[in-house]
Amino acid sequence: MNISNAKNLIKELREQIGYHNKKYYEDDAPEIDDYEYDMMLRRLESIEAQFPELITDDSPTQKVGGSAAAKFKPVEHQVIMESLHDSFSHDEIRDFDRKVREQVHDVKYVVEPKVDGLSVSAEYIDGVFVRGSTRGDGVVGEDITENLRTIKSLPMHLTEEIPFLEVRGEVYMSNENFLSLVREQELNEEKPFKNPRNAAAGSLRQKDANITKKRNLDIVMFNIQRIKGKTVSCHKESLDYIKKLGFNVSPVYRTFDNIEDVIREIENLGDKRDSFPFSIDGAVVKVDSFAQRNEIGSTAKFPKWAEAFKYPPEEKETKLLRIDVNVGRTGALTPTAVFKPIQLAGTTVSRAVLHNEDMIREKDIRIGDTIIVRKAGEIIPEVVSVKQHNDDSIKFDMPSVCPSCGAQIIKEEGEVVLRCTNTQCPAQLLRHLIHFVSRDAMDIEGLGPAVLEQLVDSGMISSPVDIYYLQRDKLVSLERMGEKSADNLLSAVEKSKNKEFYRFIYALGIRHIGKGAAKLLVDAFPSIESIYSATVDDMANVDGFGAVMAQSVIDYFSIEQNKDLVRKLAECGLRMKAEKEVKGDIFKGKTFVLTGTLPTYNRQQMTEMIESQGGKVSGSVSKKTDFVLAGEDAGSKLVKAQNLGVNIISEDEFLKMYKNNGF
Secondary structure (H helix, E strand, O other): OOHHHHHHHHHHHHHHHHHHHHHHHHOOOOOOOHHHHHHHHHHHHHHHHHOHHHOOOOOOOOOOOOOOOOOOOEEEOOOOOOOOOEEOOHHHHHHHHHHHHHHOOOOOEEEEEEEOOEEEEEEEEOOEEEEEEEOOOOOEEEEOHHHHHOOOOOOOEOOOOOOEEEEEEEEEOOHHHHHHHHHHHHHOOOOOOOOHHHHHHHHHOOOOHHHHHHOOOEEEEEEEEEEEOOOOOEHHHHHHHHHHHOOOEOOOOEEEOOHHHHHHHHHHHHHOHHHOOOOEEEEEEEEOEHHHHHHHOEOOOOEOOEEEEEOOOOEEEEEEEEEEEEEOOOOEEEEEEEEEEEEEOOEEEEEEEOOOHHHHHHHOOOEOOEEEEEEEOOOEEEEEEEEEOOOOOEOOOOOOEOOOOOOEEEOOOOOOOOEEOOOOOHHHHHHHHHHHHOOOOOOOOOOOHHHHHHHHHOOOOOOHHHHOOOOHHHHHOOOOOOHHHHHHHHHHHHHHOOOOHHHHHHHOOOOOOOHHHHHHHHHHOOEHHHHHHOOHHHHHOOOOOOHHHHHHHHHHHOOHHHHHHHHHHHHOOOOOEOOOOOOOOOOOOOEEEEEOEOOOOOHHHHHHHHHHOOOEEEOOOOOOOOEEEEOEOOOHHHHHHHHHOOEEEOHHHHHHHHHOOOO
């Protein structure tokens, strides 16, 4: 490679790494896995080693990856929070040992698991927690003091009133909490976190500390940055001491004086990685003596006295037996690979989500293939690729009807997923219930996802209607549901009956109809009857509504099961019309139909004026219609009114009636 080619390749790699650094450290939304990133950085290091004259201070090889975000107050670190150099082979660990022993003798190493989380600093004065910060770029981080206070495993008061202590640790989300969070995100139609590290980072760097608190984060400490009032001479001693002060430290940290024993310990930790409550992506080897560390020193980015061994993603071959199709909570059909069981990262796996039909086509996955499987972030199994098509391999086609209820399947424009069109599909029940009771919908406090799941599993709820027939004695029998909780829940259910009509429309979960769209719809058609009688054109003409939303509403109410659901909920006492403030009775008993574009007022304003005086606005013309208020470009409604002999008035004529208090 000549220097010209090297310049171009270095430029390209730096741009790619810079982009992925931002996605990983600042946005908490990585687009590639750690191993791909590590290999990209390793390639850049290799080229720069060949052409050292091309190394610059701003190269990703010379600085820590992240930077402080503007949404948090900056914190300047008095001791740089360095990164670690990575090794990917035993020979590289041996090379690290050789370089260390060239500078110091009688070396002892401490080996501990490398927790895959977010690196933070915690400061204490007289044993009391006073400030916490992220690593940032190693020199300047972010002040996340209030967020760290929400982590129960971080002590607010130490067991000794030591004058000053700054410790460095790793905030993580346990594997158990991560899987629970992903499941909740999927139920709430949110994009799930890719791995526990990003879940922890995304949770910790929230402006609202209450969100952080709900995520149940943990922390493990691994280093003393600064200390006053106490002298410690080596790493193991420091870990023993901060453990005594009340900090969580790594459950395993051992000392060795032989590099081959170090390598065996690295492999041992790798074999046991599934036994830790946190996700680990490697093992860390550190010189134990602080005096020797000072003698060895650091580069611009890494301490030369420590090395991280990164475990490569474990990949195994297996045979794809079949592809199951599951119906998600939003009606999305998700294919799942079922394969011969294999051991990955210490656990047995036999299934992996394939996400959608496009992924199957792109990877040309066929039933009977030999496939390569790995665990993304050491947690979630994924199919990496097809190794080979076998003689008995057959192509897979997605079903033409819903495998849960047999209803029609659609693929909407701009989407990659297929969806079941039946909103009453049993597979979608829990997701619909979660939406129905949510804060912006019927706002039934006490009916969270966990409680709803219990109620569904017990057979007490199979439809939103069943919520309004819940019985106190049966609720009390549920796990973690006491008498007071049951009473509060039933009170919230009763209170929800009087929620605004637009909330009810939003609660139905009609595709494309958010809270704002529900308000627009109800303002124009203030009762369930007027919504039923409106046409696509009527709805599409509502300012801010549009054809897609209009068609979605029409499609929803064209399904008899949906109308039956609304009827049953009305029988439960839920509000089925908007309560408008009536200022007078000028139009009492009169029905208006609006059509065309009015010169001064929009339809919403005109509807409010009519209803405020006791009148009713309908979406269609009939013999019962008293007035058709017509503007420019009035269409079929005007023609129908003319044919039926209905009174047709202009905006001016209407305003005269309105102002003159009569006809």
